Amino acid sequence: MLTRTSSGRAGVRGTAPIRILLVDDHVLLREGVRAVVSTQSDMEIVGEASGGGEAIAEYARLQPDLVLMDLQMADMSGLDAIAAIRATSPHARIIVLTTYAGDGRAIKALRAGAMGYLLKASLRNQLLEAIRSVHHGGKHLDASVATAIALHVLDEDLTEREVSVLTLAAWGNSNKQIAARLELSEETVKGHMKALFAKLGANDRTHAVTIAAKRGLIEL
Amino acid sequence: MTFLVAEIDVVRTADDLLIVGMLEKDVAAGHRGGADALDHVLHGTLSRLREGGIFTGGFGETLMLTRPPEPIRAGTLMLIGMGTSLAAQPAAFGTLTGLAMQAALRIGAAAAGCLLGWSELDLPAALVEPSATAMMRGALAAIDAQLGLESVAPMTWTFDIRNGDGARTATALAAVLAGWT
Structure with missing residues (x-):
């Protein structure tokens, strides 16, 4: 000492x-x-x-x-x-x-x-x-x-479009409604949803919204 | 002010501040010892923060993590960047020790442990004393700077040593301390 x-x-x-x-x-x-x-x-x-x-x-x-x-x-x-x-x-x-x-x-x-x-x-x-x-x-x-x-921190970021899609889903919009709001085809929206599920490890859209909101990835 | 030389148990130590040196990520694979033990207990949090660019390990970069989770008992973790390598740079150890001491004084730590990782390196025998000397000078310079501003509360500061050169290190540290006026 x-x-x-x-x-x-x-x-x-x-x-x-x-x-x-x-x-x-x-x-x-x-x-x-x-x-x-x-x-x-x-x-x-x-x-x-x-x-x-x-x-x-x-x-x-x-x-x-x-x-x-x-x-x-x-x-x-x-x-x-x-x-x-x-x-x-x-x-x-x-x-x-x-x-x-x-x-x-x-x-x-x-x-x-x-x-x-x-x-x-x-x-x-x-x-x-x-x-x-x-x-x-x-x-x-x-x-x-x-x-x-x-x-x-090492995960792939959500794209701006994916954030927009998920935010609209969080407000209760269907894929068809999201497609109309964003001027996309419904198939494109489905593609974004599929990518979101994979990035977030989500089972469905409700699960994806819950995860994204909890992590601060979307604003509600 | 009390200085100790010991091998710090990074999980069990209940110091107010635990300072851990980390190298930059491109050479991180070669690092071992205290920092890696801490990272393991934290399930890779430290290395992931580095990989993600939140803390890069650049020389002199610091990151304070308050309220670390169980089983870590230290009050605050301080990561301090050691750059690409400090193997042959005794003066750099002094600079980083000074930064660490400044932080300990700022938060009013009563007990602090310092693992800059230097003792885990394959340090040439000829650099053991110069490195220890630089570390103690860095710590004392930080104290002197603080004393120019206000009083310094009592603190127990532990240098982590785990390279088998504890006796030589302690002797070199003591020699510098003895000359502190």
Whole structure:
């Protein structure tokens, strides 16, 4: 055992606080996060936004060190906002705060440039650690999300068309109705369904919708 | 601050932070030991994250995984990328150890275990001391940097050693620590 004491060598915190933009359409969530962050001397909320479009504008105006981003918002999804911000600021550091534990949205968010993915249910324990890790250039995931990602990250992605077909199926449309809505032949829709079943490991359309919704591959 | 040298049981250790080094995927097949044991327990989660590009293993890349599942008892896992190979780069071990120590200090870990995987490599005998020296210097530099900002809470830090050179490694680590002022 090698022991040395470091007591008595403490200095005074002197670095600038981490400047955070908080994006969520729920006021109560924003107030809760602000309350937690306000207890820390090395970070501060410098701006808030309630939608994706406002987030992009506020990011450009404030140039924060880090963004805490909800995924589901009325005017523009968090995924689209992440992509837009990273398109103009490739080094932007963004942590997703979400209720979705499924792999679909997490993989999309990380591939869009998010560096952290936290579940709102565990914010109390993980938020501050995640902010500091990501600010220092690391990535941060809830391990349960990482496990879900690992199960499917090597799977073949659903195509945009397959997502459209399955979303319409989720709303109760028959193959014939889906074909009409998407201006496809019914045989083509059946082909997409067959491919979806194979990719998702589903037995039928109900099973496919259930799996896709649970994994965050379709929006309902 | 207490430093230990031991072979860490990656499943049973209940440290607040367990740091695991991972190489890039193109040479990952040659890796063995602690990181692979952890990946096995996690049913391939770590290697799949790497294959899927979520964590590539690039030098200095880090990924914190909080609340790992049973039977892992560590509070948080930290993956740290070691690039393509560190076999003959003692200074690189120092850099990565510094990153790991910074993370441990940031989260206020009371106990941290560090498996950079260097002790699993076929390290030439002549590089054992230089590598150990670089690691300890990296750790102490991170502590010094933190001390410039605020106080550092007591922590037990374990260097994982499993290459049969534990005694030489411990001696080299102790020599650097003795000179720390």
